[in-house]
Amino acid sequence: MEDSHQGLSYIRQLFVKHAEGRTSPAEEAQLIAYLSEGDASALPDIDAMMHTAAPASLEAAASERILGHILSTATTAPRSRTLPLLRWMAAAVTIGIIICIAWFWRQPATQPVWTKISTDYGQLRKLTLADGSVITLNARSELRYDSVAIYGNKREVWLNGEAFFEIAPATKNAGTFVVHAGDSLQVSVLGTQFNVRYTNNKAAVTLNSGKVKVAAITRDNNAEIILTPGQMVLYDPQTMQLQQQTADTTLTSSWKVGQQTFQQASLSEVTGWITTQFGIEFRFSNPALKQLPFSGTIPSDKLESILPILEQSLDIRIDKSGRQMMIRPAH
Known part of the structure; x- marks a missing residue:
């Protein structure tokens, strides 16, 4: 007693x-x-x-x-x-x-109680759920979930943008965790760390540890792929195809610690990432500048630190006018 x-x-x-x-x-x-x-x-x-x-x-x-x-x-x-x-x-x-x-x-639910979390340009945000799962949102991203159902056996979130997930293992009262990226692709996990990017109607899933199942609507039929650590899958709703390949997880998830790493990326790829991250538009005085190769690590949350790194590394000059930038040869 x-x-x-x-x-x-x-x-x-x-x-x-x-x-x-x-x-x-x-x-x-x-x-x-x-x-x-x-x-x-x-x-x-x-x-x-x-x-x-x-x-x-x-x-x-x-x-x-x-x-x-x-x-x-x-x-x-x-x-x-x-x-x-x-x-x-x-x-x-x-x-x-x-x-x-x-x-x-x-209890039988009447209607969901939606919670929406979003980030602005250059902003990162970390969310800890009641089960101990941690979600880190990249810039210009949005996460939605039913704040009633997320406490129970149906752990589901909807992502637009990019996020890194550290998911607590499934238990008797906390089932499989599901991430929806658009209408055609979902990632199901039991307890793992992985990165999901869904931008411009294209999705990429990279697995850091554990195991995930990626399911998507494909041209022939619905397809499922089981990823193991160090693998990633790409999905394009236009072609309706899943493409599995190896991945360097330090490159795909470095953004969550305030860094972005590139390996032999073209300047066009780098500026495309900057546009997504900060909402800045770029123009080139000479189209050939778009193909300049860049390898290195830059801050993912500080635009003012990124531009000098690119100028010094590629021998270019970046002139800013409002939210537009012109890239020219330095000499």
Whole structure:
């Protein structure tokens, strides 16, 4: 009995800690497991939790959707053990105790609660999910996911741009992680590190560690490729073909630490990357300049540092006018 009381006290402490925004992914997983059992005996008092220091909050629209679903479930559920929990969750959502939504993977969803995260030119952003998975977004990228379903067995995100994924292994309550790149390609993983780029309707997936399955709609039929570390797959929706090849993962994912590495890339390829990253347009005084070869590592988030490196390495001059740049021979 004493152990039971200690366990309930610990759960109450975790609820308060979560409302203050201080729980770890492991502690949030404990709360999720507790809520899924439908036991209300350890729930702290809502009035007391309203005075926590830094409650985690949902947007008003998301709170209203979740609250409505909780209340509708509470009025129809016949189990006396579950009703106190549902009513507590309904009150908790109104003050931003967002761990409650993790309970909903067991309930029929009414509509998704979408979360969108985006980056601007030259900006990197890192996101840590409740299961401990870490996603790093490159510049001019957007990630969308259902903030209710992501807590449960259906871990799915939709990407436009480029991101590096460090995915926590699948568990009983956290299933396969799926990344959608456009309408025709998806990457399924159980626990691994990989890079996905989806720009200009073309996709590239590079695997750093673990194993992923890449599925796409192809011209002949739907195709699947299993990647092992050091491999990448390219997909072009226009040709509807998957192309598998070896890859240097230090080149494809160096951007997430603020660097971009090129090996024998043409100046046209380099300036194309700069345009995507910073929104700068380039013109060439002589078309032959486009073919100048460049090898080296440049900052991926500081345009003012990139231009001098190119000028010195390629003996060129870059003249800037607003968001347009003219490339000329240095002499």
